[in-house]
Amino acid sequence: MARSQPVAVVRRWLAETWPLAQAAAAATVAWVIALRLAGHADPFFAPIAAVVALNFAQGERGRSAVRLVLGTCVGIVVGELTLVLLAGGWGSLALATFVALVVAQALGANRLMRVQAAAGAILAVAVADGEAGTARLTDALIGAGVALVFTQVLFSPEPVALVRRAETAALGGMADILRMAAETVEHGTQAEAQREGLTRRMHGAREQLDEVGRAGPASARIASHSLIWRHERPTAARMNEEAGRIELLGVSCLMLIRTLVSTDPPRHSRLAHEVRELADALTDLATGLGDLHGRQRAVDRAFAVARRAAGEHAWPQMTLEAVAASVRFVCFDIMMFAGVAPQDAKAAVEQGAGEPRATAPPRDLHLLSLPRRLLDEHRHRP
Known part of the structure; x- marks a missing residue:
């Protein structure tokens, strides 16, 4: 009985740690793909999208990945369009954030998806130095794709x-x-x-x-x-x-x-x-x-x-x-x-x-x- 309790603790720890290891591996793979294959200089959206998509319980990660990445894509698109029209600055950041939240809500998004849309818009405007581009959207899609491969093929729960x-x-x-x-x-x-x-x-x-x-x-x-x-x-x-x-x-x-x-x-x-x-x-x-x-x-x-x-x-x-x-x-x-x-x-x-x-x-x-x-x-x- 005394030995079974530590074994149970170790098993519980391994069960809780295994999804975290998957998220770390998916983030690394997404970053390497965006950096080496897509040729992006600073592909931070790819690992972020992969980690966010895998941050759910088993059995819910696939659907949640699609929803959250959709929110991220909405935010990035709104942020990039804002940069094209208004360039950078605090006004562009405020407008992009507000529009991303409105669009996500119009699409019937839940709270997490709306937050992800706002985060995507904020990052797109804040780190762009006033320059628009499609690389960030591509990075988000790469991260989402890696997450879906992890959840639906490699580590899909029975x-x-x-x-x-x-x-x-x-x-x-x-x-x-x-x-x-x-x-x-x-x-x-x-x-x-x-x-x-x-x-x-x-x-x-x-x-x-x-x-x-x-x-x-x-x-x-x-x-x-x-x-x-x-x-x-x-x-x-x-x-x-x-x-x-x-x-x-x-x-x-x-x-x-x-x-x-x-x-x-x-x-x-x-x-x-x-x-x-x-x-x-x-x-x-x-x-x-x-x-x-x-x-x-x-x-x-x-x-x-x-x-x-x-x-x-x-x-x-x-x-x-x-x-x-x-x-x-x-x-x-x-x-x-x-x-x-x-x-x-x-x-x-x-x-x-x-x-x-x-x-x-x-x-x-x-x-x-x-x-x-x-x-x-x-x-x-x-």
């Missing part, structure tokens, strides 16, 4: 893995919070400090769910736009739907925790046991997202909890009935996330009946394993 990482973190975090909640209610009013820690963890879980919400659409965009991951478009579409289900599951878990810590002490041991079972179901999902058997284990655990919660006299008190409703919501969302048919999940939760079955997860088609998977499919084809 869509399924992008969502899987976010889902694993969110499910594991929710499982830990449920276990903490079970321990909190068992200690009763003597665990005030633990309740505060639970509140902080709930805020962290909300951030993890937001990350899942961003990763789902990002994976679909990567599969649609990246040259090397276009074959994963159907899988990415399913992953996007799955990410939406995990958000609902997270909301149900947070509602259960909020209701649980507000209940009266009677039957807390019973509630703690059920909550731990749900935490184990989430752990099964987190460790077996790409495994049908892991999903089925989670479904079986949730079904067992739902069947007990659906008992006629299981929750006689009003506060416990509220907890029971929250428990059923979590059970239902676990089953839905694992691919159980909606009508089967509803029957299992409301009546404790049926035999809910998970469905196979979206296929994780890595390029290296694709030939082997195609061979396996050919062998099993009638």
Whole structure:
């Protein structure tokens, strides 16, 4: 345990540093291309455009690169036209900045794109010494091109893995919070400090769910736009739907925790046991997202909890009935996330009946394993 924590810190540091290394490499490549191939004497716009385009999270860099470079191009064009008409000076700088912001806003740009347009105009006028030229626009396009090669070809993130990482973190975090909640209610009013820690963890879980919400659409965009991951478009579409289900599951878990810590002490041991079972179901999902058997284990655990919660006299008190409703919501969302048919999940939760079955997860088609998977499919084809 003592050794695993430093390893986790190193891995997190490497994960955070790797995009920075990519940005530095892209800036260097863009500068060399503009200097050596394009023959520009001072190609500062090329590395700036490359770094700005890569300064976003994985899955969002391609689209953001296009938007921000568009803003840069608007600013440069406005700045160059201002130099042609008015030459340099503070008046030209003010006018170019204002016009660039107006044009970017007219194009429907967001705040970052408007700022980039203004920055492009300012740099075009401030460093031009009153001389107009097309070199700066060419440099910006070179930087944008290098950034797109980095994001869409060389270092394009694998869509399924992008969502899987976010889902694993969110499910594991929710499982830990449920276990903490079970321990909190068992200690009763003597665990005030633990309740505060639970509140902080709930805020962290909300951030993890937001990350899942961003990763789902990002994976679909990567599969649609990246040259090397276009074959994963159907899988990415399913992953996007799955990410939406995990958000609902997270909301149900947070509602259960909020209701649980507000209940009266009677039957807390019973509630703690059920909550731990749900935490184990989430752990099964987190460790077996790409495994049908892991999903089925989670479904079986949730079904067992739902069947007990659906008992006629299981929750006689009003506060416990509220907890029971929250428990059923979590059970239902676990089953839905694992691919159980909606009508089967509803029957299992409301009546404790049926035999809910998970469905196979979206296929994780890595390029290296694709030939082997195609061979396996050919062998099993009638």
